[in-house]
Amino acid sequence: MTRSEMFNSIMTNYPEIIIFKDTEGNILEINKYCEEAIAVLGLNKKDIIGKNEHEVLDKKIAEEYRKNDLEVIKNEKATVFKEPHPSDTEKHIIDLKLPVYDKENKICGICGIGFSSIIEN
Numbered sequence: 001m002t003r004s005e006m007f008n009s010i011m012t013n014y015p016e017i018i019i020f021k022d023t024e025g026n027i028l029e030i031n032k033y034c035e036e037a038i039a040v041l042g043l044n045k046k047d048i049i050g051k052n053e054h055e056v057l058d059k060k061i062a063e064e065y066r067k068n069d070l071e072v073i074k075n076e077k078a079t080v081f082k083e084p085h086p087s088d089t090e091k092h093i094i095d096l097k098l099p100v101y102d103k104e105n106k107i108c109g110i111c112g113i114g115f116s117s118i119i120e121n
Helices: 005-015 033-041 059-075
Strands: 017-024 026-031 077-084 089-100 105-121
Touching: 005 033, 017 033, 017 089, 059 077, 059 089, 059 105
Parallel strands: none
Antiparallel strands: 017 026, 017 105, 077 089, 089 105
């Protein structure tokens, strides 16, 4: 099994949200579960790829997501956050964010894994 096959399998079958962003906050890739989740917001994959969260989400929610992304980039370590749920601001989602490194071992983005099955009030 190749790395590409393993990656594609995770992106297709993992039952939680996975999102990759560059260091500027632009959305590079989302998994199948995220595609299903954003449909509730009236969005599809084409609507968000290449855009940042400020372009597709409520300003307050996008600002909190970005603040947390920048913390992960600055500290260069995986961190768990309690973030507002994008479709219901009365609820929160548990989100693991971790740095993504390029071939030169420099941070080139982040990966967020949102545990939507663990929603807190």
